[in-house]
Amino acid sequence: MDRKRFAEKPELLAPAGDLARAMTAVRYGADAVYLGGPQFSLRSRASNFTLEDIAEACRFAHEHGSHVHVTVNMIPHEEDYDGLKEYLVRLQDIGVDALIIASPAVMELAGKYAPETEIHCSTQMSVTNAGAARFLYDTLKIDRVVLARECTLDDVRRITADSPVATEAFIHGGMCVSYSGRCTLSNRMTLRDANRGGCAQSCRWFYHLYDGSAEISTENSLFTMGSKDLCAVHEIAALWEAGVRSFKIEGRMKTEYYVASIVSGYRHLLDDLYEHNGILASERLEAHRREIMKGENRAVWNGFYGGVRGAEGLISDLKAGNDVNHDFLGTVADYDPAAGTMTMVTRNPFDLGEAVEVLSPGQENRVFRISEIKNENGEYLEISRQPMKELRLKVPFAVRKDDILRRSREDDH
Ligand code: SF4
Missing domain, CATH: 3.20.20.70 (Aldolase class I)
Structure with a gap:
């Protein structure tokens, strides 16, 4: 080398x-x-x-x-x-x-x-x-x-x-x-x-295959x-x-x-x-x-x-490819160091107790468990189900505006 x-x-x-x-x-x-x-x-x-x-x-x-x-x-x-x-x-x-x-x-x-x-x-x-x-x-x-x-x-x-x-x-x-x-x-x-500039990505569509008039593909193995x-x-x-x-x-x-x-x-x-x-x-x-x-x-x-x-x-059938392993939970809107809380804008659902990973530019990723969620009226919540809502979460370390929050699908909650 x-x-x-x-x-x-x-x-x-x-x-x-x-x-x-x-x-x-x-x-x-x-x-x-x-x-x-x-x-x-x-x-x-x-x-x-x-x-x-x-x-x-x-x-x-x-x-x-x-x-x-x-x-x-x-x-x-x-x-x-x-x-x-x-x-x-x-x-x-x-x-x-x-x-x-x-x-x-x-x-x-x-x-x-x-x-x-x-x-x-x-x-x-x-x-x-x-x-x-x-x-x-x-x-x-x-x-x-x-x-x-x-x-x-x-x-x-x-x-x-x-x-x-x-x-x-x-x-x-x-x-x-x-x-x-x-x-x-x-x-x-x-x-x-x-x-x-108009590609419709037709190569990625799923197709039914026929040999003459007999279909040789099945609903679970369409061709792409x-x-x-x-x-x-x-x-x-x-x-x-x-x-x-x-x-x-x-x-x-x-x-x-x-x-x-x-x-x-x-x-x-x-x-x-x-x-x-x-x-x-x-x-x-x-x-x-x-x-x-x-x-x-x-x-x-x-x-x-x-x-x-x-x-x-090649992606040869419907099962190949959809390999989502993390969910995007939202972004940080602000951080209050005195209270140890952040406001986040939600995207996907999550629950109290789940492990959340924080992506912050220039830093190693960090993980915390959600110990407290409050809505805009200061009421405690156990779950979040609505996207684009502002919620207040306790967080054990400093975060910054626009940091990204995500959750592993493999986490045991
Ligand atoms: S191969 Fe697929 S992505 Fe590439 S130009 Fe053709 S249709 Fe579009």
């Missing part, structure tokens, strides 16, 4: 579907967030960002030493260019750090109209070899390439060694069953263009093409050693709870690897994986990093 590689921390890059999630990602340790504006982005249906929101995300991220990358990664048809130049100028003016682009023509325009802003080649361009990375760097002056999710670890090593451009690699989140987005399933089944999610905890040290500059988490459609949990988990893992020159005992690595999986609800695998493989990466 080349320990010198671990002298510099790579970027942890998190998804944000709206301003609140961008701020949460930054608070929980993301070095950069990526988001889509109202136009020209894949996942445009997932985006709740106006240009004002993007400006606010930039202000907040920069104040915290983080960066903002904006996706301009649709595959444009002729009619899609209206307003693009003005949009690129505006993104540069409001302080966006990088544009994630999937079309050579848009890259060329960005170089002309937003020359101060970095250009990152989107994973949609499926870069799987050093020659492609070099070509994009030489001809379109890109600053970074987001590697195809279909790269093996050996591919990543060769690209980082044999091309001059910085690399970014996915470490967690959803995978396309097709070559990252190069797919028209959604177009054909829903008339929503996957490559112009969906891929398991990526979880590269065990590959991160190798990716880091290979020289990857940025580790990317997928999930602009995911909740604030997911963003906080996954970013916090990988933040701790990267910091631990940094402190130990890239070498962690397998039990320690497994502890990080378990922590990250508290926020993940789907079955995971290590993607293509271990080599191109078969059906083990």
Whole structure:
């Protein structure tokens, strides 16, 4: 292992579907967030960002030493260019750090109209070899390439060694069953263009299978093409050693709870690897994986990093995938140190006596048992069943506004 590689921390890059999630990602340790504006982005249906929101995300991220990358990664048809130049100028003016682009023509325009802003080649361009990375760097002056999710670890090593451009690699989140987005399933089944921001995730639907007129699937084993999610905890040290500059988490459609949990988990893992020159005992690595999986609800695998493989990466039936192991109970609204109580805003039901885990940016997670619940009238409660209610709970340690509260499903109560 080349320990010198671990002298510099790579970027942890998190998804944000709206301003609140961008701020949460930054608070929980993301070095950069990526988001889509109202136009020209894949996942445009997932985006709740106006240009004002993007400006606010930039202000907040920069104040915290983080960066903002904006996706301009649709595959444009002729009619899609209206307003693009003005949009690129505006993104540069409001302080966006990088544009994630999937079309050579848009890259060329960005170089002309937003020359101060970095250009990152989107994973949609499926870069799987050093020659492609070099070509994009030489001809379109890109600053970074987001590697195809279909790269093996050996591919990543060769690209980082044999091309001059910085690399970014996915470490967690959803995978396309097709070559990252190069797919028209959604177009054909829903008339929503996957490559112009409209993917309906048709690969994840459940299908009845027929052999002629006889159904061969059953209600309990319907067919799906969906891929398991990526979880590269065990590959991160190798990716880091290979020289990857940025580790990317997928999930602009995911909740604030997911963003906080996954970013916090990988933040701790990267910091631990940094402190130990890239070498962690397998039990320690497994502890990080378990922590990250508290926020993940789907079955995971290590993607293509271990080599191109078969059906083990697919969700093959209804039972695979729904692996919820924690419930999001709510967030902290305020803390009263004199009384040792907090106000929380509820999300999911809970009872007196249950063990609650607190996620707080920059801290190890802590657990306490609920010994007292009061409602807004000061009445004692034994259960909480309504979402979005403010309740007062005793808590044995200091908490902070926006800390996240969750409960393990394995707890014996
Ligand atoms: S339908 Fe599935 S494979 Fe196709 S683009 Fe959407 S997520 Fe990817």
